[in-house]
Amino acid sequence: MAEIRHNVVIKAAPGKVYEAVTTQEGIEHWWCKQTTAKPELGFVNVFTFGKTRNEMKVTGLSPGKRVEWECLDAIEEWIGTRISFDLEERNGHTLLRFTHAGWRAVTDTFAECNYHWALFMKSLKSLCETGSGTPS
Amino acid sequence: MAEIRHNVVIKAAPGKVYEAVTTQEGIEHWWCKQTTAKPELGFVNVFTFGKTRNEMKVTGLSPGKRVEWECLDAIEEWIGTRISFDLEERNGHTLLRFTHAGWRAVTDTFAECNYHWALFMKSLKSLCETGSGTPS
Numbered sequence: 001m002a003e004i005r006h007n008v009v010i011k012a013a014p015g016k017v018y019e020a021v022t023t024q025e026g027i028e029h030w031w032c033k034q035t036t037a038k039p040e041l042g043f044v045n046v047f048t049f050g051k052t053r054n055e056m057k058v059t060g061l062s063p064g065k066r067v068e069w070e071c072l073d074a075i076e077e078w079i080g081t082r083i084s085f086d087l088e089e090r091n092g093h094t095l096l097r098f099t100h101a102g103w104r105a106v107t108d109t110f111a112e113c114n115y116h117w118a119l120f121m122k123s124l125k126s127l128c129e130t131g132s133g134t135p136s
Numbered sequence: 137m138a139e140i141r142h143n144v145v146i147k148a149a150p151g152k153v154y155e156a157v158t159t160q161e162g163i164e165h166w167w168c169k170q171t172t173a174k175p176e177l178g179f180v181n182v183f184t185f186g187k188t189r190n191e192m193k194v195t196g197l198s199p200g201k202r203v204e205w206e207c208l209d210a211i212e213e214w215i216g217t218r219i220s221f222d223l224e225e226r227n228g229h230t231l232l233r234f235t236h237a238g239w240r241a242v243t244d245t246f247a248e249c250n251y252h253w254a255l256f257m258k259s260l261k262s263l264c265e266t267g268s269g270t271p272s
Contacts, residue, residue: 006254007247097247111143111233118142118254 004100004114008121012128014064014087014094020128021067021085030124030133044072049136056083077109094128096121140236140250144257148264150200150223150230156264157203157221166260166269180208185272192219213245230264232257 010017020026022039027047034048041061047054053073059082060068068084081102088095098121103110119134127133146153156162158175163183170184177197183190189209195218196204204220217238224231234257239246255270263269 003242004250005242005247006251007244008251097244106139106141108143108233111141114140114250115142115144115254115257118251119258121251122255 001101002103002106002110004098004103004110004117006096006098006118006121008096008098008125009090010094010096010125010128012094013092014089016128017085017087017094017096017124018064018067020124022061026127027135029135030127031120031135033135045069054078060084075109077103077107096124137237138239138242138246140234140239140246140253142232142234142254142257144232144234144261145226146230146232146261146264148230149228150225153221153223153230153232153260153264154200154203156260158197162263165271166263167256167271169271181205190214196220211245213239213243232260 020030024035024037027035027037032047032049035045037045039061041058043058045056045058047056052075054071055073056069057072059070060066064087066084066086068082071078071081071083073079081100084099084101086097088097098117100113100117123133123135156166160171160173163171163173168183168185171181173181175197177194179194181192181194183192188211190207191209192205193208195206196202200223202220202222204218207214207217207219209215217236220235222233224233234253236249236253259269259271
């Protein structure tokens, strides 16, 4: 199993980052403009990118600390993978540990997604620090 | 052994990307402002970031196709690792496959470097496509 991991320091409190990765309004402003999401265990978030529809079930929610999604539907390689956001407070800021786990192999798609996840982490950082991100 | 991989499409010919990742002038404009580098097999490129000095021996050079460096000196986790740039022509553009291989473990430093490598790949892409990158 292969994993994508990105560590990013965000100059904002964990509570603010948690809101940005759990609420519809938050996610719409750093990742996916067409989002249906609820910060509710078991809820299936839906992220639409053009013709691609991603369904992610909320499988973990620990306010200010951790969010986990399980991918129910998406491109074939993503199905069954798990995405998590672990937040650690560091002097009033946040160390975000992002993980996209459960890839069956390190493929070209994996390497392409790794690159794009980093850019979305930068977008999330920018949203939390400046109020403006670059979602797709 | 763990590997960082990023795939990025660059709207420029492989020859141009090759130049940007092999020459001193190229590397200075997307990665490290304080660079000493030569496109010469066996040459030891030196990249200085503040107090951190990276020495990378050029171990592979295939014009327009592949560049490989071996890390001789840097932060402890980087020593002995290998960095490569594989270039594939795609309709006049370039698919760049970047790899930083030979990590002994997936650590916080690995995840931090993974994030930062992606931003430098975006900088390289920007340099090749627009003439302007964001080196450190």
